[in-house]
Each structure stands twice: as C-alpha cells, then as structure tokens.
Amino acid sequence: MNDSTASSVTDPFAVLGLKAGCDEAEVRARYLELVREHPPEKDAEMFGKIQAAYQAARDPLFLAKQLIWFDEQEPRPWKQILDEQAAQTPRLPTAHLLSLGNLSAKAKEDQDG
Amino acid sequence: MANKKTKRKPPPRRRKRPASPAATSERIEKRSQRMKPLTATGESTEDAAVFDDAALKSLPEDLAGEAAAVRESLSAVETGDDKRATDLLSKIPRKSPYSQWRMFIRGLIDWYRGDATKADEAFSRLDQDRRPARIAATLVEAKQWPAAEPLRPGAAFARSVLIERPALKEARDILLKKEIIPAEIRGDVLIGWERLDVLIEFFKAHRQFEPRLVAALGEEVISRLFQMTFVDLYERGIKSIPGPPHDPNHTLRNHFYFSRFRSSNAKSEQSLERYLNDELPKNQQLSPAMRGAIAAQLHFGRAMEDIATLAQSPFAQLGIDPFEENTDLEEQIFRGLEAATKSFPKFERAHQERTKWIRQFAEDQDQRKDDRAYWEQCLAEAMRDWSEGLPECIEPRLWLVDYYLENEELDLAQPHVDWLGKSRHSDPRVRATRWKWCLLEAMRLCRRKAWLGQVAEQLDQAEACWPNWLSPTWSGYLRAALALRQGDAEQYQQRRAEARAALDGGDEADLADAVMMLGAAQRMRVPSADLKPLRVPIDSAAKNTSALSSKTLLLAGAFFYDLHRTGLLYPAYRMHGGKFADELFSRIETTAECNKVLELEVPGWPAICWLSTRTLFAGTFQPKLPAGLQKAGSKLNPDLTAALELQAILQVPRLNRKPRQLSALVQRVRAAADAQTDPFQRHWFNTLVREGEMVSTADSDFEDSFRKMFERVIDGVAPDWESDEDDDFYEDDEDTFDPYCDCEHCTRARERLGIPHPINEEDGDEGIDQRTGPAMRLDPAELPFGEPAAPVNLDPNVEPPPPSTPAPRPKFEVDPERRRNRPKNPMKKRKSR
Numbered sequence: 014m015n016d017s018t019a020s021s022v023t024d025p026f027a028v029l030g031l032k033a034g035c036d037e038a039e040v041r042a043r044y045l046e047l048v049r050e051h052p053p054e055k056d057a058e059m060f061g062k063i064q065a066a067y068q069a070a071r072d073p074l075f076l077a078k079q080l081i082w083f084d085e086q087e088p089r090p091w092k093q094i095l096d097e098q099a100a101q102t103p104r105l106p107t108a109h110l111l112s113l114g115n116l117s118a119k120a121k122e123d124q125d126g
Numbered sequence: 127m128a129n130k131k132t133k134r135k136p137p138p139r140r141r142k143r144p145a146s147p148a149a150t151s152e153r154i155e156k157r158s159q160r161m162k163p164l165t166a167t168g169e170s171t172e173d174a175a176v177f178d179d180a181a182l183k184s185l186p187e188d189l190a191g192e193a194a195a196v197r198e199s200l201s202a203v204e205t206g207d208d209k210r211a212t213d214l215l216s217k218i219p220r221k222s223p224y225s226q227w228r229m230f231i232r233g234l235i236d237w238y239r240g241d242a243t244k245a246d247e248a249f250s251r252l253d254q255d256r257r258p259a260r261i262a263a264t265l266v267e268a269k270q271w272p273a274a275e276p277l278r279p280g281a282a283f284a285r286s287v288l289i290e291r292p293a294l295k296e297a298r299d300i301l302l303k304k305e306i307i308p309a310e311i312r313g314d315v316l317i318g319w320e321r322l323d324v325l326i327e328f329f330k331a332h333r334q335f336e337p338r339l340v341a342a343l344g345e346e347v348i349s350r351l352f353q354m355t356f357v358d359l360y361e362r363g364i365k366s367i368p369g370p371p372h373d374p375n376h377t378l379r380n381h382f383y384f385s386r387f388r389s390s391n392a393k394s395e396q397s398l399e400r401y402l403n404d405e406l407p408k409n410q411q412l413s414p415a416m417r418g419a420i421a422a423q424l425h426f427g428r429a430m431e432d433i434a435t436l437a438q439s440p441f442a443q444l445g446i447d448p449f450e451e452n453t454d455l456e457e458q459i460f461r462g463l464e465a466a467t468k469s470f471p472k473f474e475r476a477h478q479e480r481t482k483w484i485r486q487f488a489e490d491q492d493q494r495k496d497d498r499a500y501w502e503q504c505l506a507e508a509m510r511d512w513s514e515g516l517p518e519c520i521e522p523r524l525w526l527v528d529y530y531l532e533n534e535e536l537d538l539a540q541p542h543v544d545w546l547g548k549s550r551h552s553d554p555r556v557r558a559t560r561w562k563w564c565l566l567e568a569m570r571l572c573r574r575k576a577w578l579g580q581v582a583e584q585l586d587q588a589e590a591c592w593p594n595w596l597s598p599t600w601s602g603y604l605r606a607a608l609a610l611r612q613g614d615a616e617q618y619q620q621r622r623a624e625a626r627a628a629l630d631g632g633d634e635a636d637l638a639d640a641v642m643m644l645g646a647a648q649r650m651r652v653p654s655a656d657l658k659p660l661r662v663p664i665d666s667a668a669k670n671t672s673a674l675s676s677k678t679l680l681l682a683g684a685f686f687y688d689l690h691r692t693g694l695l696y697p698a699y700r701m702h703g704g705k706f707a708d709e710l711f712s713r714i715e716t717t718a719e720c721n722k723v724l725e726l727e728v729p730g731w732p733a734i735c736w737l738s739t740r741t742l743f744a745g746t747f748q749p750k751l752p753a754g755l756q757k758a759g760s761k762l763n764p765d766l767t768a769a770l771e772l773q774a775i776l777q778v779p780r781l782n783r784k785p786r787q788l789s790a791l792v793q794r795v796r797a798a799a800d801a802q803t804d805p806f807q808r809h810w811f812n813t814l815v816r817e818g819e820m821v822s823t824a825d826s827d828f829e830d831s832f833r834k835m836f837e838r839v840i841d842g843v844a845p846d847w848e849s850d851e852d853d854d855f856y857e858d859d860e861d862t863f864d865p866y867c868d869c870e871h872c873t874r875a876r877e878r879l880g881i882p883h884p885i886n887e888e889d890g891d892e893g894i895d896q897r898t899g900p901a902m903r904l905d906p907a908e909l910p911f912g913e914p915a916a917p918v919n920l921d922p923n924v925e926p927p928p929p930s931t932p933a934p935r936p937k938f939e940v941d942p943e944r945r946r947n948r949p950k951n952p953m954k955k956r957k958s959r
Binding site: 036037038041073074076077078080081088089091092094095097098099101102103104105106107108109110111112113114115116117 | 158162166200203204207208209234237238257258260261264278279280283284287288291298301302316334335336337338342343346349353370372373378415416418419423427470472
C-alpha cells in the first residue's frame with residue numbers, strides 16, 4: 014500500500030460511514046458489513062470503492078496525515094460533546110468491576126450456615 | 127386563668143436537599159477506595175487467580191496462562207479495546223474453568239455497548255455460584271433500580287458511576303452556564319480563564335471513572351486554545367491536559383501553534399526537532415509503522431513548504447535562479463525529502479519529489495563534471511531507496527539499469543533487467559528493456575579494442591528488437607560509429623553514406639545527420655581525435671542558429687526527442703541542445719511559422735514534444751504555450767496539444783497552479799489516452815493523468831494545510847506580538863485600556879466608549895459566536911505563566927509592523943557515515959562561483 018492509493022480516496026472514513034479516527038476493529042467490522050451488502054458480483058463499482066477506502070483507512074501514511082492535521086476548525090458545541098458522552102456507558106476500572114462479585118455478609122452467612 | 131401551655135408545633139421537617147454533583151463525586155471517590163475484590167470462603171482458586179497474585183502462582187501452568195489472558199482481556203475492556211479483549215479470549219478452551227469468564231466478558235462488552243438482549247443472553251448462561259455470575263447480576267441490578275430485593279453489595283456504587291454519572295451532571299453545570307468574558311475580546315475567546323481552571327480541576331477529579339468524557343472534553347479544550355492567540359492560556363491548558371497518544375506532551379502541536387508568530391519561530395522549530403528526534407522514536411503507544419509514517423509526513427510537508435518558499439522568493443519571481451542565494455534552504459529540502467523516504471520507505475510521493483528535486487541539479491547544463499557526478503551519485507542513492515521501498519515501481523529500476531550499465535556495474539544492473547524482463551507492465555520502456563540492454567552493452571564493449579569483435583552481435587540483437595515507437599535511422603549511424611571506432615575508414619564512409627541516404631529531408635537533414643553521427647560516435651567511445659571533425663558542422667550551426675531553416679531544426683529536434691525518451695543523450699548534447707531548442711521555440715512563437723511547423727506532422731510534433739521535455743512551455747507563474755501552437759494545435763492534433771498543455775502546467779511551480787484548469791485538462795487527456803495508437807504516447811498520456819490527479823489531490827489537500835499554516839507568516843498577516851514597535855504604538859493610543867482594570871485611565875476609556883465593567887456583565891456561549899469588537903490579544907512575552915494576563919488592544923485596521931528576521935532553522939541530522947562518503951556539497955560551490 015502506498016500513498017497513491019490513499020490519495021485516490023479523499024475521505025475513506027466517509028465512504029465507510031464511520032467517524033474519522035475510529036479504531037481498527039470498527040473499521041474492519043464496518044468493512045465486512047459493507048462487503049456483505051455490496052458483493053463484487055452484484056455491485057462491482059461500489060465494492061471497488063469500499064475496498065479502496067478500507068485500504069486507505071488502514072494505511073499508516075493516510076492515518077498519519079489525519080493525526081498531524083492541525084487545521085483550524087469551528088469549535089464543537091459543548092452540549093453536543095456531552096450528549097455524545099451521555100450515550101456511552103463509562104467503563105469501570107477492572108478492580109472495581111471484580112469487587113462487584115464480592116459476597117455480602119448475609120450471603121456469607123448463608124453460605125457458612 | 128391558668129396559663130395554658132401552648133403546644134409548640136414541631137418544626138417542619140427539613141427536606142433533604144439533593145447532594146450537589148461535586149459532593150456525589152466525592153462520595154463515590156471515598157467509596158471507591160473501599161472497593162477491592164476479596165476472595166470469599168470456598169471461592170475457587172481459578173476465580174481468585176483473576177485478581178489475586180498468590181492464587182495465580184498456585185495454578186498449573188496452562189490454567190495460569192488462561193487466567194493471565196482473562197486479566198489482560200479485562201484490562202482491554204476497560205480501555206475500550208474490545209477487539210483485543212475478544213481476541214485474547216480465543217485461546218481459552220470450552221471445557222476450561224475460564225470459559226465462564228470468557229462468556230462473562232463477551233456479555234460485559236455487549237452490556238457496555240447498550241445491547242441488553244445479547245448481554246442478558248450471555249449472563250443467563252453463567253454458573254450462579256461463580257464470581258462472573260455475581261458481577262453480572264450486580265450490573266443488571268444496578269440498571270434495574272429500584273429493585274424489590276435488597277441491593278447486592280456494590281450495586282449502588284455501580285449505579286452511581288455507570289448510570290447516574292454525577293460527573294456528566296457536573297460537566298453540564300460547568301459548561302452550559304454563561305461564562306463572563308469582556309465584550310471587547312468575546313469574539314476571539316473560545317474558552318476563558320475561569321472555565322479553563324474549573325475544567326482542569328474537573329479532569330483531575332474524574333479521570334478514574336470517566337476517562338472518555340475527560341478525554342473528549344480535554345480534546346475540545348485544547349482545540350479551542352489552539353485556535354486562539356492567547357499564548358499563556360494555551361500554555362496553561364497544554365501543561366494540565368494530556369495530549370493524544372501520538373503527541374502526549376503537545377510538542378508537535380506547539381510546533382504548529384508557535385509557527386504562527388514570527389517571533390516564536392525558533393520555539394516552533396525546537397518543538398519540531400524535539401518531537402521528531404526525541405519523543406516520536408520513544409513513543410511506544412504507536413506502532414513502528416505509524417511512527418515512521420508520522421515522521422515521513424512531517425519531513426515531507428516541511429520540505430514541500432520550503433520548496434514553495436523558494437519558488438516565492440523575489441529571485442524566483444524575477445526569473446533568477448533562486449538556488450544561487452538559498453543554499454542552506456535547498457540543503458534543508460534535500461535532507462527533508464531524504465528523511466521522508468527513509469522514515470517510511472513506501473512513501474511513493476516522497477520518492478518522486480526527492481528524485482525530481484535532485485534531478486534538476488543533475489540535469490543542470492551549466493555545471494562542472496565533478497558537480498554533476500555528485501548529483502548523479504545522490505540520484506542513484508535516491509533511486510535505490512525508492513526501488514527497495516517500493517519494488518513494484520518501474521521508474522527507479524529503469525533509471526538504475528541505465529546508471530549501472532553506464533558505470534559498468536553489470537552485477538547490480540542484472541536483477542533489475544531480469545525483473546523488468548518478466549514484468550508485464552504497460553510502459554513501453556519496460557518492454558524495450560532488452561533492446562536497451564543490447565545497445566548499452568554494445569556501447570560498453572566499445573571501451574576496449576579487444577572487445578570490439580562482440581559489438582556487431584549486440585547491435586544485431588538490438589536491431590532485431592528495435593521498438594516501433596522509435597525511429598530506426600540511428601541504427602545505421604551506430605554501425606558507422608563502430609567502423610570508426612575500429613579504425614576502418616572505408617567502411618565508416620560507406621555506413622555513413624547509407625545512413626544519410628535513409629534520412630529524408632535532403633540538405634535540410636544535414637544537421638540531423640551531424641548530430642546523429644556525433645551522438646553515435648560519442649556513445650560508441652570513438653577517440654576524441656576522430657570526434658573533432660564530427661563536431662565542426664554542429665558547432666558552426668550552433669553559432670548561427672538563426673541561419674538554419676525550421677525544418678533543419680525540426681529534424682534534429684525529432685532525434686533529440688528519441689534520445690530524451692530512451693535516456694541515451696550523448697555528452698556533447700549539453701553544449702548545443704539548448705541553443706537549437708531556444709531557436710526553435712522562438713520560431714514557433716510566431717504564429718505563421720508555428721503553422722508551417724505543425725503542418726509537417728513528422729518531424730514537427732516530435733520536435734514540439736522535445737521542447738516540452740526541456741520545460742520550455744512552463745513559466746514561473748503559468749504555462750507559456752505559444753498562442754499559435756494552442757490555436758493551430760487544437761485543430762490539427764487536439765489530443766497532443768492538451769497533453770502538452772497539461773505537462774506544462776505540471777512543470778509550473780506548485781503554488782502557481784490553478785486547480786480547475788488542471789482537473790479539466792486531466793479529464794481531457796484521460797479521455798484521449800486510449801485512442802492513441804502510438805504505445806509511447808498512450809503511456810505518456812496515462813502518466814500525465816496519474817501525475818495530474820496526484821498533484822491535484824495534494825495541492826488541495828495536505829500541502830495546502832501546511833501552506834495555510836505558514837502563509838500567515840510568509841504574507842505578513844500575522845503581526846509580531848513581541849515587537850517593541852507594537853508597544854510604542856499602543857502606549858500612544860488613547861483607546862488602549864484594560865477592561866478589568868480600575869485605574870483612572872482605563873475607567874475613563876471605558877466610559878468614553880460606553881463599555882460596562884466586565885465583572886458586572888454576564889455572558890455565555892451564545893455571545894462567543896458573535897465575533898464583533900476590536901481584537902484583544904495577550905502578549906506572551908510579558909506574562910508570567912499561569913496568571914490571567916493583562917490584555918493589549920490591537921487595532922485590526924493598523925498595518926502590522928515589518929517582519930522581523932526569522933530565526934534560522936536548525937539543521938537536520940543525517941547519517942554521519944553517509945555524510946562522510948558524499949562529495950563536497952556543490953550547492954556551496956555554486957554559491958562561491
């Protein structure tokens with residue numbers, strides 16, 4: 014994969030219907046989903062686009078370009094960020110999660126009794 | 127009357143006020159310190175091993191490995207790396223005691239993602255006596271509040287942290303209330319001091335349980351600070367909020383931020399140096415490929431920016447060679463492009479630009495032999511890097527074959543020749559590899575008299591596979607040159623006469639005859655004494671080019687075009703090629719003469735293409751195809767005219783290209799490419815289209831972002847905030863005042879302008895979007911870090927002060943070994959000359 018492939022796809026994340034900067038697992042899952050929807054024998058053109066976008070979205074050169082893009086952009090409203098975060102459940106630290114399996118005093122008594 | 131004791135009413139019971147989000151967060155924090163996994167009596171060692179190191183050590187090796195996988199998988203779930211979490215579980219067999227944990231973690235991922243059905247399905251299959259089932263039940267119970275049954279231990283905690291999320295409420299309180307910002311600077315402030323301080327405290331408090339929320343808000347805060355020019359506010363933010371994995375200390379961001387201020391250029395450069403040399407190589411959060419790609423993009427972007435700066439220099443604009451005065455900058459470009467290709471060897475665009483950059487020096491006609499040798503060596507190195515990084519590319523291989531054969535390095539050339547021979551590439555030059563190999567081998571064998579006997583055989587083989595897109599007439603001259611090399615004067619005369627007879631054009635072909643003979647003789651290593659008489663007619667023609675007929679120039683030009691296409695130019699071409707080209711170019715600038723030239727399809731068009739390869743149709747600012755050529759050409763051969771125009775645009779310096787003009791021509795040439803019967807022309811059209819597309823994308827994409835970033839400095843839009851002249855100017859300005867200050871001057875100024883004291887004025891986010899009022903800036907040089915700065919008024923209507931001299935850019939380090947082996951830098955020599 015070289016940069017010419019990446020440059021031929023302006024925004025691979027948009028082609029895949031993903032948010033820029035999402036992780037590799039999400040990219041792969043979405044790619045497989047789209048390939049199932051547009052198999053090469055039925056929709057060769059779309060399949061080609063998906064394939065190119067998938068390659069570009071995994072290309073280190075393309076990803077590096079995205080990362081170091083410090084262009085000025087309009088500030089995002091705080092409310093929008095908070096709403097997005099409210100839609101996601103935070104993840105408990107592992108020790109705290111495992112402590113949820115501790116037995117209560119009553120359960121211990123029942124167990125001992 | 128007895129005093130009746132009045133019954134006092136009991137005071138109304140106070141309603142318990144809901145705890146503030148901050149108090150709730152504090153309670154959660156205290157509670158969380160007590161939350162530790164404890165082994166229950168009778169709990170299996172396998173379950174305990176997931177959190178207890180002693181239990182883990184007691185397990186047999188295979189089970190210990192599975193327990194470690196579960197631990198790692200749980201950590202991956204915590205950081206949101208679900209794919210890695212599930213991948214780690216794949217090694218746990220179905221009959222293992224850890225299969226319960228595998229099922230639990232899969233259900234947990236679904237639960238976190240909000241897919242309750244899938245989560246319940248996984249949780250329902252868990253063994254109720256095991257810890258995974260108990261954790262799952264607690265999570266489910268936390269979500270189903272209020273529950274009929276007494277809560278399990280930890281369910282209230284889980285509900286607070288995961289469902290109620292006081293941190294989110296606290297963030298809403300902080301961010302959605304109005305922020306006090308003085309009206310004068312409201313238009314420029316995207317986040318103020320107070321809010322920044324509160325948010326920094328908020329991030330510290332909630333990083334443990336709300337890392338994603340903290341990261342998302344932190345990213346936005348930094349992005350807003352980056353867009354403002356309040357340096358102390360920006361520095362406060364970046365010191366307290368960690369950056370993204372590729373730039374955790376904001377060093378790279380600092381480079382771009384400070385590049386906006388002329389006076390901070392040195393700081394900007396230091397940041398980039400530190401990022402590239404210290405931080406990026408040590409960043410273990412990125413894969414090696416990613417580290418290389420980031421470094422390559424940075425080196426490349428900077429080199430391209432420097433090339434643009436050179437093209438924009440006053441010397442370049444006046445048509446003077448800008449390199450004469452910019453040896454340091456061109457050395458920096460040279461190293462930057464080299465570093466880009468070394469950092470990420472598969473960076474094709476960087477290889478192309480690197481070789482293009484070196485080639486312009488290597489092909490410079492006005493330089494000494496040792497300078498040219500230096501550049502050829504550099505070009506060979508660049509081509510080798512390209513070929514190793516991208517073995518599928520033919521361009522470097524074709525060049526290397528020529529280079530190695532010229533330098534008698536057959537062993538090095540052989541693998542490339544073999545590869546090209548097997549390749550089924552559409553490039554006609556690849557298919558002509560065999561022909562060229564035979565020809566170059568014939569020329570090489572002419573070096574020694576003892577080998578001359580083998581030359582004819584090589585020439586026979588070359589003739590047998592002579593490409594049909596090349597004129598075969600030169601073959602006769604090569605045989606004549608062989609006879610001359612052998613010292614057989616009679617045979618030379620005979621061969622020369624035969625070759626001359628094969629040339630059309632009568633007397634007007636005399637120049638073509640002369641250059642073909644001289645070219646063949648030089649390539650076939652004819653001794654210099656025998657070359658002298660061959661030079662005479664050419665030298666006299668070159669001295670008086672205006673006396674030559676156009677057809678004479680066209681016939682010679684067509685031959686030169688063949689030499690350019692095949693890369694077989696002879697050494698003396700440098701002495702006269704340019705003179706004939708300039709004369710022909712001046713002729714076709716006259717419309718009537720141009721029409722005559724174009725009527726002669728051959729050699730007219732090949733000679734025009736020759737002028738194009740010599741970049742005569744590209745000006746500094748725009749293509750300069752003669753009007754006659756454009757007019758008559760678009761009627762007689764519109765496809766070729768469009769291709770010539772496209773090539774001319776691609777040869778124009780990047781900053782002066784017009785994207786619309788470029789894309790229209792690319793479409794036109796693409797449509798014409800398939801209709802071309804000549805294989806070389808078809809290939810050339812397709813190459814132009816590819817290059818045009820790539821350049822068009824690059825022009826409007828990445829490089830433009832760099833350009834925008836620096837244009838403010840280059841064009842003098844960004845004022846020098848630290849200049850003394852600024853300070854003098856503001857001291858005299860009566861309208862300059864501090865909106866927060868209560869001194870007599872500032873209060874009077876506020877009153878005069880009818881601006882209320884900002885402390886008494888409330889405002890919020892809605893006001894920030896209305897960018898009105900005079901711009902206010904903070905002077906970074908004068909402000910201590912971390913304290914609110916006294917704003918300085920800057921009238922946007924006043925011209926910015928003259929640019930200060932930018933600090934010199936520190937030089938990039940290159941491999942010292944390679945540096946030692948390189949000849950002296952001819953850039954310096956050029957300057958001294």
